[in-house]
Amino acid sequence: MTGKELAKKDVAKKEPAPKGSTARDKRVLIISHGHPTFSLGGAEVASYNLFNGIHDLPGWESFYLARVGPPVNRHKDSALMSLRQKEREILYYANDYDHFRCSNKNLPGLRQDFVRYVVDLQPDVINFHHFLGLGVETIFALKQALPRVPIVVTFHEYLSICHHHGQMVKTSRNTLCYKSSPAECTNCFPHIPESQFFKREAFLKTFLEMADYYISPSEFLIDRYVEWGLPREKFRMIENGLTVEDIVPPRPLPKAGRRNRFGFFGQVTEFKGLHVLVEAVSRVSEKDWGDDSALMIFGGNLERQPEAFQKKFNELTEKAGNRVRFYGSYRSSELPSLMKDVDWLIIPSIWWENSPVVIQEAFLHGRPIIASNIGGMAEKVTHNVDGLHFRNASVEDLVDRLTDVLRTPDLWDRLRARIKRPIDRRECARRHSEVFDALLAGKASEETSARAVSAQGTQVLDRAVAQPL
Template identity: 25%
Template sequence: MRILIAVHGYPPEHNGGAERRAERTARAMAERGHEVAVVCIQTDNAEHTDLRITHSLQDGIEVWRMAFNGGANPDPLRWSYDHPELGAAVGRVIDAWHPELMHLFSGYLLGASTVDAAVARRVRVVIDLTDYWWHCHRINLLTPLGKRCDGPSQAGCARCHAEQHRRFRLPAQLSPHNADMAWSLVQPDNLLGPMLGLPAQASRAARLQAALAKADVLLAPSQFLADFYQRHGTNGKRMCVWRQGVELTQCPLRTNEATLRVGYLGQVKPHKGVDLLIEAWKKLRGTQPRRLEIYGSAAGEPDYERQLSQELAQLPDAAWHGTYQGSGVWDVLAGLDVVVVPSRWVENSPNSILEAQAVGVPIVGTKLGGIAELVEHNRNGLLFAVDDPNELAQNLQRLLDEPELLPHLRANAMPFLAHQAAMDRLEGLYQQLTRQQTPASNNERTSAHERNWGDTATPCHTSR
């Protein structure tokens, strides 16, 4: 098969969860003898205003990287999800390389135009729904003021988009009640609606929903995420709930120590709740030896980085180690007794949980979304209410005060899906899709999908 991987960033420059999954998928399929290429975004903040594309060979895989300046476009919101020049560039890659199938990870930055480019050329499309981007321009269902959103609406999304700008955000911070009252008056059928961007949000929702409908298969890493998309109009017949695999490259030897070693692994940003962990850490009592080890980058959040650095400097039993390369996670986990996932945003299927559980490291996590789907309280981990450092501190205190608790949680670590098994399953999906007759139109694509794939439940089981 000829497989095109499309993703908003690609290692080594970009190392988020979706980017790493895309790279692992590309590498695995190449190792299995398939021809694999990657198209990705190098930057959307380039100094030049035109879109430029470069080509290179990385680990034997052809990689096309695109660079442009999203803010320089005449309509930045629209071009963030429907970028005609970007779609044309992806089309040129497809014309030059002739893939049979495109696997799009997330959709962020690449948008609807990328899907259209593949469908117009009769290329099968698989979309990995790694986040909420198709319904939330901020990706994480958090407003600029840090409030959680239950789902999209025209007025809600317009307000969220407006409050990214200081002139709207500051009044909402100073007088939230009055801001709520004012926004309640904004409706699609009055003058305020068009002035404040409701039609633009409606256009975004319609455009992206139509793009999702053109995919042959949608993959969701958690039941929570699949349910969210189906509640907001996505056809469930196209959806498979497939937990991502864990690429366990080594089985680290763990040492039993008197010191409780607590860790955080991931982006160090406000929506990840690292400040909650530090606040909870300060509340711990007693003289039992303990260490807090934080791993991750605060890139793009200089104020947050400064705040956390100042707080950590006052804690002799805590350290911030920065980032590590992907395979280095096993060495990090070998030095930890528990991993804390204190997210404020509604996580889907965090790699940090799956990797920790693969080597028997319990989780203390937020009782929210995909975290609660993976962690059973008092079995393989402990759960606490979102934004509650007191309850997080209580859970950590239990690990200090109850010597039998940590061994119990370790012994009940959830089973995991090995990376190779996940790739076996994905390869089978690719083969089934490429064996189907290539549709001449999207209507035919839909009927073929429902006849040959959507009614077949065997490959679409949930794996924990």
């Protein structure tokens, strides 16, 4: 099926406008680097929730275009496919990507399928939630094909700023990086000269500056990108919205029971700090931990991590013994049922984070959080209000926080009572629609001014021709 046929198929399923009306709903195309069906990351979940939230708003309809790659196989004749996704959802196969430049090396294929689909869809607004795997050139390609359509880029981490997986963490000992520069980046990657990092930064800024607006789920990330060189006036902070279904009540406690079930939800990577958490759990005293406390780990992808980290993590887990229970990966829809057995959520990330969706999910279900005191975690979790902070990457400080929790019976209730309910996907979509409407109004004003200037110029030219000097 061609891009035009896929676009027509999706658009045709929207209910028709009222009789006698010539207006159609405004169309927003959400572009993601992955679909939650195949890639369960925070950015994928956030973009998918927004996609559904926008379609819930009157006067709007949304479409979702997500990149897919191996192990999914490409269709023979087209990089576009549906794979039985829901209406208005299309997958685009891309697997020729330059990670250093965040660049798509298959530009003819990009124009052939990706751009053609978007042009046939004729969106009113395009919202990128990532260009990982797609290439930053996609911004230029769509701006060139649809120059009047506003393009919004939503940032979820620091990939444009930092070549180290966008973590802003030094490659040596994984210490925090406070500011990127060609010189600092070369220290992390000695085999790449400073000149290449300078060119990388200029290359990425060239395309990012083509976007009409930027959105970030945290003020911290905005500060980082402004410091890097993007204009602050083009940014707005909008928190990620959740798809709210059943809210899980507190875990029923046995008589004289304690709030001593700790949960970790996320990818098992070194940057997520799970090694810090497991070691801290193993070092809490027997008297405080007791026989009924437990750390419950819900996460996957350990097998994809560097061998050294796998070895270190397995050794720490073995040392912790029955204090740690590893449940493997989970799907987003399973989280409420898993949360019912958890009292506290722990986010021990050793990188800055931006706005982990799991924070909103924990708050939705009334679970206080113990988190690293840096970046978006420190911004979203307020110490001694709705959670606790511990010093980033400090096993000793996390041991102290766990001990405080286990020794203070009423702490959980006090923190839970101050948790504010996070916004849902509809409110998140409404805030985005304000940005989209403002951009559309601005574009309309620009076109009106351009037409007026053009008409005025034509009149002046006509007069000059009629009354030559």
